[in-house]
Amino acid sequence: MTQSETDAAAVRAFPELRHLITLRDGGWRFLPAPHVGGVPVRIDGFREYPGHWDAIRVESPVDVLxxxxxxxxxxxxxxxxxxxxxxxxxxxxLLPPPDHRLAPYLVTGTAPLLVPGHLEPAR
Incomplete structure (x- = not known):
C-alpha cells in the first residue's frame, strides 16, 4: 500500500487525520505517542525554524494546543x-515563518519544553 493509499484509508476511518497529514506534508515531525492500555493518548508534533519551533499537542479532535x-x-x-x-x-x-515581517515576535511568556509529556499551555 502506498503512502497516499494509507493516508486515504486513515482519513476514511478518522476524518480528522487529514489535518495532521497536512502538517506532515508541510515538513512537521511527530513524536512517538504515549500509550495507556495500548491506546495512544495524545499526539505531539513540531516544525523547526532557525531560532524558533512551532509545536502542536492533540489531546482529542476538540482539545488542541x-x-x-x-x-x-x-x-x-x-x-x-x-x-x-x-x-x-x-x-x-496561516502563521508566517518567523523571519517574515508580519510574524509574531513579541515574547508573551515562557513556553513549555518540547518533550513528550511536558507540552502544557503557557502561563
Whole structure:
C-alpha cells in the first residue's frame, strides 16, 4: 500500500487525520505517542525554524494546543492557539515563518519544553 493509499484509508476511518497529514506534508515531525492500555493518548508534533519551533499537542479532535516558541533557554512563547484540530492547524498554516515581517515576535511568556509529556499551555 502506498503512502497516499494509507493516508486515504486513515482519513476514511478518522476524518480528522487529514489535518495532521497536512502538517506532515508541510515538513512537521511527530513524536512517538504515549500509550495507556495500548491506546495512544495524545499526539505531539513540531516544525523547526532557525531560532524558533512551532509545536502542536492533540489531546482529542476538540482539545488542541498550537504554539510558536523561541529556541532560547527557557523558550519564549510568541504565539499560542487552542481549539479544535481543524482550527489550530488552519491557524498554524496561516502563521508566517518567523523571519517574515508580519510574524509574531513579541515574547508573551515562557513556553513549555518540547518533550513528550511536558507540552502544557503557557502561563
Amino acid at each position: 498550537g504554539i510558536r516558541m523561541t529556541r532560547e533557554n527557557p523558550p519564549g512563547l510568541v504565539w499560542e492557539r487552542t481549539g479544535s484540530l481543524g482550527e489550530v492547524v488552519t491557524e498554524l498554516a
